[in-house]
Amino acid sequence: MNNFMRFILFTCFVILVSCGKKETKQIPTGRAVRGTFYVDLYEEGEIEAIQSTNILAPRISWRYGNLKITEMVKDGQEVNAGDTLIVFDPSEVLKSIVDAESSLEIALEEYDRMLAQHASDLEDLKAAYEVSRLSHEISKIRFESSVHESEIMKREIQLNLDKAEISLQRAKEQINNRLKIQNEEVKQKKISINQFQLRLDEAHETLQMLNVVSPSSGIAIIEVNRSSDNKFQIGDQCWGGLSIIKLPNLSSLKAITQINEVDISKINEGLNVEIKPDAFSDSTYAGNVSKIANLAVNKERSSKIKVFPVEILLSETNKNLLPGLTVSCRIIIDKIDDVLYIPLDAVNREGESTFVYKKSGGGYNKTEVETGINNTDYIVILDGLKEGDDIALINPFEEESTEEPDNTVES
Incomplete structure (x- = not known):
């Protein structure tokens, strides 16, 4: 059998064996x-x-607008007592501080000018009172020395004395009335100054509240913002009193x-x-x-x-x-x-x-x-x-x- 026939037979055998195999x-x-x-x-x-300790957004006055997060600790970050956790946008509060300082400064200047004007007005009234008092004294002396005067002259002197007494009484009442008015003006101005001072103090306190620090050491866990269903992040706005971060006590889970x-x-x-x-x-x-x-x-x-x-x-x-x-x-x-x-x-x-x-x-x-x-x-x-x-x-x-x-x- 030649080599070609052997090759053909071998190939057929391989094909038959391969076809007969089952996977x-x-x-x-x-x-x-x-x-x-x-x-x-x-x-x-x-x-x-x-x-857990809940870290709440500060409750601030409506005049400072909405709370907006500008800085925030990373979620899961270890913090120590006193570390900054959240910073809220202070722009409206800073503007209020500038306005309150300006208003307070103007009110104090007006108060000083008012006191000076009050002093000047009182000096004028006291001078007028002194003139009335002297005029009354002179009229009184003339009346006392009019014993030998005619009846007509006596009546004239008496009339002048009466006028002097009325003038003196009026001058005294003007001083008293002016003092009452001035005291009320001072009271109102002090109230105004106190209001501006309170507003300034409130703004400074609010500015400190916008920087929220950790009360203790722990792990900062950022809460979910219900408005977005995502965790709070920089740029989010929130209401005062809302829990933003939790500091969990890891000793019990x-x-x-x-x-x-x-x-x-x-x-x-x-x-x-x-x-x-x-x-x-x-x-x-x-x-x-x-x-x-x-x-x-x-x-x-x-x-x-x-x-x-x-x-x-x-x-x-x-x-x-x-x-x-x-x-x-x-x-x-x-x-x-x-x-x-x-x-x-x-x-x-x-x-x-x-x-x-x-x-x-x-x-x-x-x-x-x-x-x-x-x-x-x-x-x-x-x-x-x-x-x-x-x-x-x-x-x-x-x-x-x-x-x-x-x-x-x-x-």
Whole structure:
């Protein structure tokens, strides 16, 4: 046989062998395990401090306009007592200080001029009074020495004395009236000056209030601005008295989660919880359910799903556990010792029949099982399997066009 014929025969052999090969389907499997079975519920939550100091926006007068953030500490930054946390726009307050200082200066100048004018007016009135007094004295002397005067002259002298007394009394009343008027003017001007001074003092106090400092050391956690659903940031406006930053006490922490209304009946205070931060998935912390809300709320503003807020008290703290961290909460609802369980994905149902595909030799047999309670990932097997049995997690006969499945059910 020549070389060409050998090559042709070899090529045909390779093709026949290749066509005869069938790709083996990879079947993911699980194993029946005996041990402690946990009935649990997984929910997402967020770490919060049990006790926190709220840093509020200052309550200031309407005349200074809206509060606008111009400087702010970074979210999660460590701060010491006295450190600046927030600075609000001082422009309106500074303008008010300038206006109040100017008004106060003008009022003081007017007060000084008024006092000088009062003194001058009193001097004029006192001089007029002195003239009236002297005129009265002269008229009195003339009257006393008019014994030998004629009746006509006596009446004239008496008339002049009466006029002098009236003039003297009028001069005295003018001084008294002027003093009353001046005292009232001084009183009103002092009130005006005091108002300008109070306004100036208020503006200075407000200016200090716009620089918010930390009352103690801690971690600054910026609050959510309900107007934007984002955390407060530079440029945001807010109302006085609104909580802008929290300084949490990190010695005691809790996780806040939400339980769907269909599951809330399973949750009781005191249940153990495993808490795993998303940012540190290799760390797990212990806790227990400490509070369950009495009323359901909407999960989100636009959602009709009802949930119950639940608080979980952490049994320990760690420098990595900070308020605001997202955590996975595994709530242990029940614990059953010494039971057989398999992955939930391995269980199949057809009508009233519950079965698995148990590995047997090089294939799989459809095996009927009796199941018990299940959790998110596993289910208890009461009958039909034994410890160590391997089962398929998918239908091993699916998409197998050339192989007829063995539908004989083992019992």
